[in-house]
Amino acid sequence: MSTHLSQLAQLAAEISKSAKQLDEYLTTNNLPQPSFEIDAPVNYDYIVDPEARQAQLSLANAGRKLFLLMQSPTESFKFNVMTTIHTMGALQALGQFNVTEKVPFDKAISYDELASKTGLGLDMLTRCVRMASTSCIFQEKTPGYVSHTAMSKLLATEESTQAFITIAATEALPSIAKIAEALKSSPEGQVAPFDLAFGMPFFEHKKKNPAKSAVFAKVMAGTKKQNRGQEVVDVFDWDRFTGLLVDVGGSVGHLDAALAKQNPQLNFLTEDLPQLKEQAESYIQADGLSSQISFIAHDFFTPQPEQAKGANVYLLSHVIHDWPDQKCEEILRHVVKSMAPDSSLILVEALLPEPGQLDDYSEAIIRAHDMGMFNYLKAKQRSAKDLEKLMKLVDERLKIVKIVGPPTTRMNSVVEFAFRS
Numbered sequence: 001m002s003t004h005l006s007q008l009a010q011l012a013a014e015i016s017k018s019a020k021q022l023d024e025y026l027t028t029n030n031l032p033q034p035s036f037e038i039d040a041p042v043n044y045d046y047i048v049d050p051e052a053r054q055a056q057l058s059l060a061n062a063g064r065k066l067f068l069l070m071q072s073p074t075e076s077f078k079f080n081v082m083t084t085i086h087t088m089g090a091l092q093a094l095g096q097f098n099v100t101e102k103v104p105f106d107k108a109i110s111y112d113e114l115a116s117k118t119g120l121g122l123d124m125l126t127r128c129v130r131m132a133s134t135s136c137i138f139q140e141k142t143p144g145y146v147s148h149t150a151m152s153k154l155l156a157t158e159e160s161t162q163a164f165i166t167i168a169a170t171e172a173l174p175s176i177a178k179i180a181e182a183l184k185s186s187p188e189g190q191v192a193p194f195d196l197a198f199g200m201p202f203f204e205h206k207k208k209n210p211a212k213s214a215v216f217a218k219v220m221a222g223t224k225k226q227n228r229g230q231e232v233v234d235v236f237d238w239d240r241f242t243g244l245l246v247d248v249g250g251s252v253g254h255l256d257a258a259l260a261k262q263n264p265q266l267n268f269l270t271e272d273l274p275q276l277k278e279q280a281e282s283y284i285q286a287d288g289l290s291s292q293i294s295f296i297a298h299d300f301f302t303p304q305p306e307q308a309k310g311a312n313v314y315l316l317s318h319v320i321h322d323w324p325d326q327k328c329e330e331i332l333r334h335v336v337k338s339m340a341p342d343s344s345l346i347l348v349e350a351l352l353p354e355p356g357q358l359d360d361y362s363e364a365i366i367r368a369h370d371m372g373m374f375n376y377l378k379a380k381q382r383s384a385k386d387l388e389k390l391m392k393l394v395d396e397r398l399k400i401v402k403i404v405g406p407p408t409t410r411m412n413s414v415v416e417f418a419f420r421s
């Protein structure tokens with residue numbers, strides 16, 4: 001008998017091994033089991049042991065691969081494309097009629113009652129809920145009665161998740177449908193699909209539509225809560241630095257606040273657009289950090305202000321992914337001009353991995369962000385090599401001196417540049 005395992009058997013073995021390992025860790029440490037039920041955890045941040053985290057990731061990756069393998073190429077296209085599009089459609093319809101909020105948390109509700117409470121016709125309500133239920137968003141344990149799962153409850157209670165679905169359905173989908181047209185007019189990607197779908201650039205559209213802008217702000221607030229702050233603090237040795245850190249495009253100073261708490265040897269100057277000044281100052285004050293963090297209104301397409309010159313560290317966190325290369329050069333040139341010979345320039349970004357560096361599941365998340373940046377802003381995520389190339393155009397002497405990237409972190413890689421002759 002051949003000892004060579006088929007791909008099917010390999011994936012199944014990996015799943016079995018990792019599931020056993022993760023289950024033992026959760027049981028031994030008395031931690032909640034993943035589940036679709038309403039009271040299940042909505043994220044797995046409590047899995048802190050690196051081996052258990054690795055087992056969780058292996059399960060997600062091998063599980064997804066096995067799922068794709070078992071569909072067959074023909075079915076895979078149909079299943080994945082159709083279910084994604086129509087689940088998005090169902091969620092958009094249910095969102096419009098506030099269906100998610102009308103499902104009680106403590107019991108099931110009949111479709112009839114839900115239809116009369118929401119105003120969505122019985123037939124369409126049933127069809128949309130049943131479509132969503134196939135992705136574990138709602139469930140129908142008793143025929144004719146809908147109850148929450150962990151996912152539908154998250155949608156009902158977490159406004160940034162709700163906002164994310166709204167933006168995905170009403171802006172990302174119609175925009176990405178224009179990708180071929182955008183690339184036909186500019187094969188180098190100088191036209192954003194969003195501009196064709198909405199007739200104007202992303203931020204202008206938000207300025208003209210305050211309601212859309214408010215929804216987008218909720219998505220951003222959720223992204224910050226989930227992705228930023230503590231991970232950036234934890235993955236990098238910030239305690240090497242003293243003196244002044246200038247956070248270019250630092251929003252309301254949320255990252256500086258997280259850094260300040262663990263680095264009393266640093267002072268911070270948060271720079272962002274003037275409309276954020278009031279919010280930033282009250283945020284910094286509420287955190288009791290006014291003596292360590294100051295906010296200054298500054299447009300990063302103009303020279304750095306006097307207070308920011310010769311700082312020890314310049315930080316640009318998730319800033320340059322918003323811009324095409326030429327614009328990034330402009331932003332970076334202004335920063336570099338104000339650096340001292342021993343200043344450090346630190347970029348925090350979701351670094352694109354090199355081929356084979358990450359599992360497919362993790363890479364898919366970063367690649368989706370990259371395509372999203374193009375879709376909305378004709379911008380991009382970059383690899384460490386891309387950043388190196390970009391920086392070389394700004395100043396040949398700037399070299400990468402340290403990287404903390406994938407797989408240590410997926411969304412918050414830290415790349416440090418310094419002058420080296």
Ligand SMILES: C[S@@+](CC[C@H](N)C(=O)[O-])C[C@H]1O[C@@H](n2cnc3c(N)ncnc32)[C@H](O)[C@@H]1O
Binds near residue numbers: 248
């Ligand atoms: C994706 S957010 C990143 C915020 C923060 N650094 C972080 O990591 O969460 C990009 C930031 O760039 C700011 N920004 C956009 N255009 C700017 C400009 N011309 N000058 C200064 N800041 C700008 C935005 O207001 C926003 O806070």
